[in-house]
Amino acid sequence: MNSSSHSFGKSVFELLSSMRFAISLLSILAVASIIGTVLKQAEPYNNYVIQFGPFWFEAYEKLGLYDVYHAAWFLVILTFLVASTSVCIYRNAPNFAREMKSFREHVSEQSLNAFKHKHEATTTQTPEALAASAQRYLEGQGYKVKNLPREEGVLLAARAGSWNRVGYFLAHSAIVLICIGGLMDGNLIFKVQQLLGTKKIETRDIPQSQVPAISRLSPSNPSFRGSVQIPEGSSADVVFLNVADGYLVQDLPFTVALKQFRIEHYTTGQPKNFESDIELFDRSGKKIRSATIAVNHPLIQDGIAIYQASFADGGTRLNLRGWNLFAPTASSFPIEGTVHQNATLTSAAGDSTLEFIDFRPFNIEDIGGDAAARGNAMSVLGGSPVGDKKHLRNVGPSFQYKLRDSRGQAREFSNYMLPLELDGRWYMMSGVRDAPNEAFRYLRMPLDADGNLESFMRLRGALLDPALRPEIAANFAHQALPQNAWGTEIEGKLTHSAEQVLALFAQGGFQPLGKFIEEKVPAAEREKAAGTYLRILELAGFEALKIADRQANLPPPKADDATGWLVRDTLNSVSDMFVYGAPIYLQLMNYDEVKASGLQLTRSPGKKVVYFGSLLLTLGVFFMLFVRERRVWLRIKPGHALLAMSSAKHTIDFEKEFTQHAQALDSLTK
Amino acid sequence: MVGAVSLFAVSQYHGDLARMDEAFFLKYLISSQAAIMWMCALFGLATLTYWAGLLARSEFTMKTGSALTWSAVALGFIGLMVRWYESYLIGTDVGHIPVSNLYEVFVLFCLITAMLYLYYEARYQTRQMGAFVLLVISAAVGFILWYALDRDAQGIQPLVPALKSWWMKLHVPANFIGYGSFSISAMLGAAYLLAKRGILASRLPKLEVIDDIMYKSIAIGFAFFTIATILGAMWAAEAWGGYWSWDPKETWALIVWLNYAAWLHIRLVKGLRGPMLAWWALGGLIVTTFAFLGVNMFLSGLHSYGTL
Numbered sequence A: 001m002n003s004s005s006h007s008f009g010k011s012v013f014e015l016l017s018s019m020r021f022a023i024s025l026l027s028i029l030a031v032a033s034i035i036g037t038v039l040k041q042a043e044p045y046n047n048y049v050i051q052f053g054p055f056w057f058e059a060y061e062k063l064g065l066y067d068v069y070h071a072a073w074f075l076v077i078l079t080f081l082v083a084s085t086s087v088c089i090y091r092n093a094p095n096f097a098r099e100m101k102s103f104r105e106h107v108s109e110q111s112l113n114a115f116k117h118k119h120e121a122t123t124t125q126t127p128e129a130l131a132a133s134a135q136r137y138l139e140g141q142g143y144k145v146k147n148l149p150r151e152e153g154v155l156l157a158a159r160a161g162s163w164n165r166v167g168y169f170l171a172h173s174a175i176v177l178i179c180i181g182g183l184m185d186g187n188l189i190f191k192v193q194q195l196l197g198t199k200k201i202e203t204r205d206i207p208q209s210q211v212p213a214i215s216r217l218s219p220s221n222p223s224f225r226g227s228v229q230i231p232e233g234s235s236a237d238v239v240f241l242n243v244a245d246g247y248l249v250q251d252l253p254f255t256v257a258l259k260q261f262r263i264e265h266y267t268t269g270q271p272k273n274f275e276s277d278i279e280l281f282d283r284s285g286k287k288i289r290s291a292t293i294a295v296n297h298p299l300i301q302d303g304i305a306i307y308q309a310s311f312a313d314g315g316t317r318l319n320l321r322g323w324n325l326f327a328p329t330a331s332s333f334p335i336e337g338t339v340h341q342n343a344t345l346t347s348a349a350g351d352s353t354l355e356f357i358d359f360r361p362f363n364i365e366d367i368g369g370d371a372a373a374r375g376n377a378m379s380v381l382g383g384s385p386v387g388d389k390k391h392l393r394n395v396g397p398s399f400q401y402k403l404r405d406s407r408g409q410a411r412e413f414s415n416y417m418l419p420l421e422l423d424g425r426w427y428m429m430s431g432v433r434d435a436p437n438e439a440f441r442y443l444r445m446p447l448d449a450d451g452n453l454e455s456f457m458r459l460r461g462a463l464l465d466p467a468l469r470p471e472i473a474a475n476f477a478h479q480a481l482p483q484n485a486w487g488t489e490i491e492g493k494l495t496h497s498a499e500q501v502l503a504l505f506a507q508g509g510f511q512p513l514g515k516f517i518e519e520k521v522p523a524a525e526r527e528k529a530a531g532t533y534l535r536i537l538e539l540a541g542f543e544a545l546k547i548a549d550r551q552a553n554l555p556p557p558k559a560d561d562a563t564g565w566l567v568r569d570t571l572n573s574v575s576d577m578f579v580y581g582a583p584i585y586l587q588l589m590n591y592d593e594v595k596a597s598g599l600q601l602t603r604s605p606g607k608k609v610v611y612f613g614s615l616l617l618t619l620g621v622f623f624m625l626f627v628r629e630r631r632v633w634l635r636i637k638p639g640h641a642l643l644a645m646s647s648a649k650h651t652i653d654f655e656k657e658f659t660q661h662a663q664a665l666d667s668l669t670k
Numbered sequence B: 001m002v003g004a005v006s007l008f009a010v011s012q013y014h015g016d017l018a019r020m021d022e023a024f025f026l027k028y029l030i031s032s033q034a035a036i037m038w039m040c041a042l043f044g045l046a047t048l049t050y051w052a053g054l055l056a057r058s059e060f061t062m063k064t065g066s067a068l069t070w071s072a073v074a075l076g077f078i079g080l081m082v083r084w085y086e087s088y089l090i091g092t093d094v095g096h097i098p099v100s101n102l103y104e105v106f107v108l109f110c111l112i113t114a115m116l117y118l119y120y121e122a123r124y125q126t127r128q129m130g131a132f133v134l135l136v137i138s139a140a141v142g143f144i145l146w147y148a149l150d151r152d153a154q155g156i157q158p159l160v161p162a163l164k165s166w167w168m169k170l171h172v173p174a175n176f177i178g179y180g181s182f183s184i185s186a187m188l189g190a191a192y193l194l195a196k197r198g199i200l201a202s203r204l205p206k207l208e209v210i211d212d213i214m215y216k217s218i219a220i221g222f223a224f225f226t227i228a229t230i231l232g233a234m235w236a237a238e239a240w241g242g243y244w245s246w247d248p249k250e251t252w253a254l255i256v257w258l259n260y261a262a263w264l265h266i267r268l269v270k271g272l273r274g275p276m277l278a279w280w281a282l283g284g285l286i287v288t289t290f291a292f293l294g295v296n297m298f299l300s301g302l303h304s305y306g307t308l
């Protein structure tokens, strides 16, 4: 019994210290690491559910694949690596230490003769004289030499490069140290607490102060890495640690207050620097210090490092104008919003919630630019390297919000404050998407000659107003027909068709029109019919604009190109409105910006250990790889000398050195 | 030499970027972009010359290959030096060492790989390996050309805040000594495997020599890659608040490192030699390339400074 457990322990020891096991570990670690890079880590769990479906989502969650590097099995691999390396050091230590000191002076002449690298020479010198000059030579080559009297002469035993072995100890202990340092900074303590049930992840979206003690970590927690967003003029005394699909609240031993957050820009508009002016207060409210932190310039307080990590909106107040997209008039209403807060929107279809998510004071966009400048061979071969060819431009502020209907369905919108020039004309842009992983689709609303949305809104209202339809259609038919057709049956027919086209368009834009054509018109004539209907719409649109302008007591629109485009763009825009997904458009009129700084706070006691380990690792690797361990023996008898040389690693350098020593011996013996 | 020409180039600017299109020397030879394109052309020529010399067993042709490689290195260096200066001409706040985006580091990669190779060439008195090593450099040159012509990537961009750090000057070059060395070892692995099969065997150096350079190259690469990774960790600690975040680029650096650690163990501890290690070194190129380029292309993370 005893002997079998003894041999079990021994074979575990053997396994751990075996090279094959070590290499397997390195490979497994590499493969495990790959998994974590292929699968995006620490995403919101919902994204995973969408990506994998409920079954695989759960399977992967059980395997810890959403946070591979903190999964239990990953830690087990690391532990094995530490164990294996330690055992390996333990096993080699006595041998290597002995080797480092030993001159292998007991080597027999016979075994020297059996060396692959040996060289013989005859000499007329006395053994002592030759030994003295050879010793000088070897010492000059960096060898430590021992002179041993032997029968009928001398044995010189020499070695060089013992630091190679020191390197082994340094590098391999370094691996152990680095892993230990890493574990110290990991979340092992929390994992244990979680297993014991004394700590629990918080998954609810509740105010920080209401998070119960079971999800809070005390200020004395030896290691953490968390983040917090502080709006200007506010302060925080906690940070949040993201864990799995929830978070933990880490209480801090001090309070951080943000006075100001600044972004500096390059002339091209790209951000150049982020800075926060912060003040620290102790728990009693006494000010400890004030400081400015920036990217790459953290501040350290009580062993906690404070980093500039990101920035966000801190609750900007937005002054908005809401446009009713489906109202028959150009009517708007004022509305106020604050980023990170909600507002209620009452309409005939029921209440919906406006959730203001974000505000961006600037947006750097790649505005296509002329294709000719791209890929211009001359500019590549010797042109200016000034990086403005990308047509990056600041297109001004934008804000983002979600509109959630009474059933809880939400769409996300992103509206620019300033108009954008596209194809030489100016538009207000509003982006919409159904899910966060989609790209925004844009509704572009044309501006009129005054740079306002009003003309578009008036025309849109008129097109959607059933009461105006007979008049628009009649005016259109009147304009479209030559004088001799006025009052005839043809005019009546045309008026009727126009009315029908307008009614279809008002139902859902181009789509119902297309469907109508498909149902009523034979395939061969559809294209022509579509062209005709479009033409009718455009001309009728112009009439509608005339009527709308008249009703607004404005002079009639000019019959020019600009008006033509306004009508065409409005038709497109109105058609898009039916899939825009909101009955209102929110136009940003002005804003009062409040910025927030994203800070990261860490306490990592393992860092020093890791750095020390890294130093040892560097030294160790250099010693191991670039210091070669060599041994030389010179057995001198009267009239005869035998040189033998050995090294654990045979390289060409070794061969060269051997040749050099052999030649040296020849010249010494001469 | 390089210093002198760079200084001459810099003097030609008279502190005005527009001179680039006027001064003859600048426009056609030593403005940064012109110099880099000359470097590309010379590397291409050097590759062809080395191969011609290898196939024709002509020592003289291969010497020409070396000379072309030296000139390419010189011009590449001038290009980077001048680019450094140009970046300050764009704006004193824009100026920075040209190792900050994918385009610049690819030039650096070509330079470092070529210089490491030239060192081995002198040390081992054998030029035949040039044909193989220059292939990898030519591939990088191909990428540079595509990146510049198709993606317009040669522009000097100001640094994002996270990159404005002294660590960058150390971390990036150290990394590229690693990448360059690993690439050389992979090409030597390929040469070894061909020679082992008798292909080109009579034209290539002895197997032991190829094997020895392959080992040396991996050893040097491993040492520098170790340092680079450590420097990267120290930088990350300062910029991102943690020395290790398991960001994809970091993780792939670890994978590369583990790969070569395993390689060294097998060779040095188990004493294994021969085709298996050559295959492994060749396979290492895939891992290295992915860490260098693939991560930027396919994975997103904190390191996304050079996207395609």
Ligand code: HEM
Pocket: A016, A017, A018, A019, A022, A026, A081, A084, A085, A088, A089, A092, A164, A165, A168, A171, A172, A175, A621, A624, A625, A648, B261, B264, B265, B268, B269
């Ligand atoms: C991440 C883990 C490790 C790294 C980075 C590492 C690194 C190295 C390096 C670079 C060498 C140099 C090769 C040389 O020139 O001698 C080496 C040698 C060696 N390693 Fe490791 N090693 C690791 C883990 C291990 C483990 C787990 C073992 C035990 C099974 C081990 C055993 C050895 C031995 C015995 C040598 C040869 C020492 C000598 O003879 O000089 N190593 N290691």
